Amino acid sequence: MKNLQSRKTIVAHLAVAGIATLGFATPALADFPEKPITIMVGFGAGGGTDTLARLVAKNAEAALGQPIVVENVPGGGGIVAATKLMNADPDGYTIGMAVTSTFSYAPQASDTVKYNVGNFDYVTSVAGLQNCVVASKDAPFNTWEDVVRLSKEGKKLSFGTPSPSASLAIDYANRESGIEMKMVPVKGGAQIMKDVMGGHLDMGWSAGIHQKFGDQLKVIVTTDSARLKSAPDVQTLRELGIEVGSKNYFMMFAPKGIPADRLEKLINALSTAARSDDVKSLAEDKMGFPIEVVTGEDLRAHVQESEADYKRLIDLSKAAK
Amino acid sequence: MLDIIITAFQDALTVQTVVLIILGVFIGQLFGAIPGLSALTAIAIAVPMTYYFTPVGALAFLVAMNKGGTVGGSISAILLNTPGSPEAAATAFDGHPLAKQGKGLKAMRMALFSSVSGDLLSDLVLFAVSAPLAVLALRMGPTEMLAVILFAMTIIAGLVGKSMLKGLIAAFFGILLATVGLDPESGTGRFLFDSPDLMDGLPISAVGIGILAMGEVLRQLILMRNQGNVSHLPMGSGRKEDETVSWAEYRSNIPTILRSAGIGTFIGALPGIGSSAAGFIGYNTAMRRSKKPESFGKGNITGVAATEAANSAVVGSNFIPLLSLGIPGNVAAALILGAFVVHGITPGPNLMQEQGRLVYAVFAAMMLANATNLILGYVGMRFFALIARTPAQIIFPVIGLLCLTGAFITTGEFGMKLVVGFAALGFLFRIFDFSFVTFIIGFVLGPIFELAFRQTYILADGDISYLLDRPVALIIFGFSIVTLLRTMYRHMKRRAG
The missing domain is CATH 3.40.190.150 (Bordetella uptake gene, domain 1)
Structure with a gap:
C-alpha cells in the first residue's frame, strides 16, 4: 500500500515535471474538480x-x-x-x-x-458572528457600567451562556470589573433569548440571534472585536479597557x-x-x-x-x- | 384579515402544493411504519431538496411528512411490537396484545382516529391561541421547567412495572447513559473514551431503535426459533367488530382522546420535553382514570387511543414556540425551522405581521395534511396488516436489517454499532423483566432534567427564598409529590393485595 502510494507520487511528480518542462498549461490539474x-x-x-x-x-x-x-x-x-x-x-x-x-x-x-x-x-x-451581551428592554441597566454599578451595590445578576468559550470571556470581564455573576448554562441562543425576555435571566450571550426579537431586547455591551453593524452605538468591552472579545x-x-x-x-x-x-x-x-x-x-x-x-x-x- | 386567509388558502391549494402534501403524508407514514426509520429520517433527507421548492410547497411538504409520521409510527408498534421511536412505545402496550388477539386492524383504526383527532385539536389550538400560549412558554423559566420535568417523571413512574426496584434500576441506568457527552456547564467530557462521536451524547435514535425495536426483534427470533413457517400474528377472525371501530367505541373514548390531546398540546407548547413523554403520560393518565386499570397492557383499546392522541398532539403545538419565538421544540421542528430560514422567513415575534399570508397558507396545508393522513392511513393499514403476516422467520430478520439501515442513515457506522449493543441490552431487559419504559424515560428526560436542575441551583445561589418566589414552580412541585405518594401507595396496595 505504502509502496503503491509512493510509486503514485513519483509518477505524479514525473508527470508534473514533464508537463512543466514542456511549458504546457497543466490540463490534468486544471480539470479539477471532475467529480x-x-x-x-x-x-x-x-x-x-x-x-x-x-x-x-x-x-x-x-x-x-x-x-x-x-x-x-x-x-x-x-x-x-x-x-x-x-x-x-x-x-x-x-x-x-x-x-x-x-x-x-x-x-x-x-x-x-x-x-x-x-x-x-x-x-x-x-x-x-455578532457577539454581544443582551438584556430585556425592561432591564434596569443599559450599559456595562450600569451592570458593574448594580453588581457592586450587592445585586448578583444572572447571565445565560451558550458555551464554555462564551463563559470564559464573560468570566474574564467580570474579574476585570471586580464583579461576580451567576453563570447559567443554557442550550441554544434562542432559548437564552426566551429566558431573558421571560425575566428568568438578567442578561444573556447572543451571537446575533437577538436581532430577530426587535426592540424586546437591548444590547448592553459588544463582546466582538469591533462594534456591531446592527448596534453601532454600543461600546465593545475593549473600548472599556477590558481586553476580551474576538472575531x-x-x-x-x-x-x-x-x-x-x-x-x-x-x-x-x-x-x-x-x-x-x-x-x-x-x-x-x-x-x-x-x-x-x-x-x-x-x-x-x-x-x-x-x-x-x-x-x-x-x-x-x-x-x- | 379574512382576505389574507382566503388568499392563503389559495396559495395552499395549488396543484403543486396539494401533490406535495399527499406525497409528504405518504412518505411520512411509510417511514414511520418501517421500524428503524422514522418521519424524522425522511424530513432530514428532504430538507435540502425543499430549498428548490416554493416556500409554501416546501413547508407544506415537511409538515405533511411530520404528520404522516405520527400515524405511521403506531403501525409497527401495534403489528410487530417494534415501535420505531420512543413516542409510540406505549402504543404497543395494548396495541400489540390486540393484534395478538386478531384485532390488529381494529387497534390500527383506533390509533389512526385518535392520532388524527389529537393532531387536529392541537392544530386548532395553534391557529386560535398561539400568541397567549407563546406567553406561557416565556413564563416557564428554568425552575418551572424543572418542576414540569419532575412532574412528568413522577407520572411516568406509574409505568414502572411489577417491581419498583427493577424499574428504578432501569430508570437510573437510563439517566447514567444520558450523562455521556460534554458537561453542559464546563464542557468537560464525560464517558467519552476519546471518541468525538460521543461528545453530543448517545444519539436517541440509535438507543431507541436498539432498545425498542431491535431488542424485540431478537426476542421474537429466539422465541420463535423452532416454529417453522408461521406468522407471529393469528389470522383475523373476519368478524366486523374485531376489525372496525364502531361509533359507540370511538365515542366512549372521546374523553380519553380529549384529555390526551390536552396533555400533548401543553407539552408541545413547552419546548424540549417532547412527544415521547407525552405518549407515556397520556397512557398512564388514561390508566389511572380507568375503572379497570388492570385491563391495561392486555389489549385495552383505550390505551392505544390515549397514547396516540397525546403524542400526535405534540406535533401541532410544537409550532407555537417555533413560530412565535423561533425555538424548535424537537429535532423535527429544528429541521423545519431551517427550511423557513432558507426561504427567507425568520420565525419570531414579527412573523405574523411580516408573513401572515404564508403562515396561514401553512395552517391551511396542515388541515389538508390532516385529512390526507386520515384517508391514506385508512387505505394503507390493510396493506401493512398483510405484510405483517409474513412468516416470522422472514419478517423479523428483515426488520433487523431495516433497523441497522435506519441507524446508518441517521447516525452512520457508529450508530449501527450502538444499535447492536442496545439491542442486546433491550433483549436482556425483556428476559429479566426490567422496565425499558423507565429506562427510555430516564434517558430522554435525563439531560433536560440535569440542565434545568443545574440552572435552578445556580440561580438560587444557595438561597431558598429564590424557590419561594416562584409560585408556579411550587404548585407543580406539589403536584409531583402528591403523584409520587399516590403511585407508591398504589404499588404497595397492589403487592399486598
Missing part, C-alpha cells in the same frame, strides 16, 4: 452554519462546474466534523464548514480533540495538503459565492450576520490570533482559581 465536492458541516441541519453552507454551495456550483454535496456532521461545536476532516484525503473533494472557535478554542479546552490549528488549510470565511467567523476549511492550485480554485469559487447577492441578502437581511470574507493565509492568521487570545484567557482563568 462532486462534499462539504461537511459541523452543525446540524437547519442551523445558521448549515444554512450558510448550503447557500454558498448552491452559488459556487456554477463556477466549479460540479455539484456540491452538503453533509451534516454535527457534534461538539464542529469538533466531530473537524476530526473527520483531519483524516480525509487532501484532494480538494472533501472540505468542511465550522466556526473560528472550532479550531482556536476547542483543541485547548478538551483532551478529546486530537487536532490543532496546523492540521488544516483555511479556505474562506463567509460571515461574522468569530462562519468559515470553510480543508484538510492540510491540498495541491495549491486546487485550493486556489476552491478559495476563488467559494469566496466569490460568499460575496454573491443571494448569500448577502439572506445572511445580512434575514439572519443578521454581515458578510465578511477573509481567505487562505489571512484566515489562518485570524484563527491563530484567536487561538492565542483563548490561550491567554484560559491561562488567566486557571491563575484566578
Whole structure:
C-alpha cells in the first residue's frame, strides 16, 4: 500500500515535471474538480452554519462546474466534523464548514480533540458572528457600567451562556470589573433569548440571534472585536479597557495538503459565492450576520490570533482559581 | 384579515402544493411504519431538496411528512411490537396484545382516529391561541421547567412495572447513559473514551431503535426459533367488530382522546420535553382514570387511543414556540425551522405581521395534511396488516436489517454499532423483566432534567427564598409529590393485595 502510494507520487511528480518542462498549461490539474465536492458541516441541519453552507454551495456550483454535496456532521461545536476532516484525503473533494472557535478554542479546552490549528488549510470565511451581551428592554441597566454599578451595590445578576468559550470571556470581564455573576448554562441562543425576555435571566450571550426579537431586547455591551453593524452605538468591552472579545467567523476549511492550485480554485469559487447577492441578502437581511470574507493565509492568521487570545484567557482563568 | 386567509388558502391549494402534501403524508407514514426509520429520517433527507421548492410547497411538504409520521409510527408498534421511536412505545402496550388477539386492524383504526383527532385539536389550538400560549412558554423559566420535568417523571413512574426496584434500576441506568457527552456547564467530557462521536451524547435514535425495536426483534427470533413457517400474528377472525371501530367505541373514548390531546398540546407548547413523554403520560393518565386499570397492557383499546392522541398532539403545538419565538421544540421542528430560514422567513415575534399570508397558507396545508393522513392511513393499514403476516422467520430478520439501515442513515457506522449493543441490552431487559419504559424515560428526560436542575441551583445561589418566589414552580412541585405518594401507595396496595 505504502509502496503503491509512493510509486503514485513519483509518477505524479514525473508527470508534473514533464508537463512543466514542456511549458504546457497543466490540463490534468486544471480539470479539477471532475467529480462532486462534499462539504461537511459541523452543525446540524437547519442551523445558521448549515444554512450558510448550503447557500454558498448552491452559488459556487456554477463556477466549479460540479455539484456540491452538503453533509451534516454535527457534534461538539464542529469538533466531530473537524476530526473527520483531519483524516480525509487532501484532494480538494472533501472540505468542511465550522466556526473560528472550532479550531482556536476547542483543541485547548478538551483532551478529546486530537487536532490543532496546523492540521488544516483555511479556505474562506463567509460571515461574522455578532457577539454581544443582551438584556430585556425592561432591564434596569443599559450599559456595562450600569451592570458593574448594580453588581457592586450587592445585586448578583444572572447571565445565560451558550458555551464554555462564551463563559470564559464573560468570566474574564467580570474579574476585570471586580464583579461576580451567576453563570447559567443554557442550550441554544434562542432559548437564552426566551429566558431573558421571560425575566428568568438578567442578561444573556447572543451571537446575533437577538436581532430577530426587535426592540424586546437591548444590547448592553459588544463582546466582538469591533462594534456591531446592527448596534453601532454600543461600546465593545475593549473600548472599556477590558481586553476580551474576538472575531468569530462562519468559515470553510480543508484538510492540510491540498495541491495549491486546487485550493486556489476552491478559495476563488467559494469566496466569490460568499460575496454573491443571494448569500448577502439572506445572511445580512434575514439572519443578521454581515458578510465578511477573509481567505487562505489571512484566515489562518485570524484563527491563530484567536487561538492565542483563548490561550491567554484560559491561562488567566486557571491563575484566578 | 379574512382576505389574507382566503388568499392563503389559495396559495395552499395549488396543484403543486396539494401533490406535495399527499406525497409528504405518504412518505411520512411509510417511514414511520418501517421500524428503524422514522418521519424524522425522511424530513432530514428532504430538507435540502425543499430549498428548490416554493416556500409554501416546501413547508407544506415537511409538515405533511411530520404528520404522516405520527400515524405511521403506531403501525409497527401495534403489528410487530417494534415501535420505531420512543413516542409510540406505549402504543404497543395494548396495541400489540390486540393484534395478538386478531384485532390488529381494529387497534390500527383506533390509533389512526385518535392520532388524527389529537393532531387536529392541537392544530386548532395553534391557529386560535398561539400568541397567549407563546406567553406561557416565556413564563416557564428554568425552575418551572424543572418542576414540569419532575412532574412528568413522577407520572411516568406509574409505568414502572411489577417491581419498583427493577424499574428504578432501569430508570437510573437510563439517566447514567444520558450523562455521556460534554458537561453542559464546563464542557468537560464525560464517558467519552476519546471518541468525538460521543461528545453530543448517545444519539436517541440509535438507543431507541436498539432498545425498542431491535431488542424485540431478537426476542421474537429466539422465541420463535423452532416454529417453522408461521406468522407471529393469528389470522383475523373476519368478524366486523374485531376489525372496525364502531361509533359507540370511538365515542366512549372521546374523553380519553380529549384529555390526551390536552396533555400533548401543553407539552408541545413547552419546548424540549417532547412527544415521547407525552405518549407515556397520556397512557398512564388514561390508566389511572380507568375503572379497570388492570385491563391495561392486555389489549385495552383505550390505551392505544390515549397514547396516540397525546403524542400526535405534540406535533401541532410544537409550532407555537417555533413560530412565535423561533425555538424548535424537537429535532423535527429544528429541521423545519431551517427550511423557513432558507426561504427567507425568520420565525419570531414579527412573523405574523411580516408573513401572515404564508403562515396561514401553512395552517391551511396542515388541515389538508390532516385529512390526507386520515384517508391514506385508512387505505394503507390493510396493506401493512398483510405484510405483517409474513412468516416470522422472514419478517423479523428483515426488520433487523431495516433497523441497522435506519441507524446508518441517521447516525452512520457508529450508530449501527450502538444499535447492536442496545439491542442486546433491550433483549436482556425483556428476559429479566426490567422496565425499558423507565429506562427510555430516564434517558430522554435525563439531560433536560440535569440542565434545568443545574440552572435552578445556580440561580438560587444557595438561597431558598429564590424557590419561594416562584409560585408556579411550587404548585407543580406539589403536584409531583402528591403523584409520587399516590403511585407508591398504589404499588404497595397492589403487592399486598
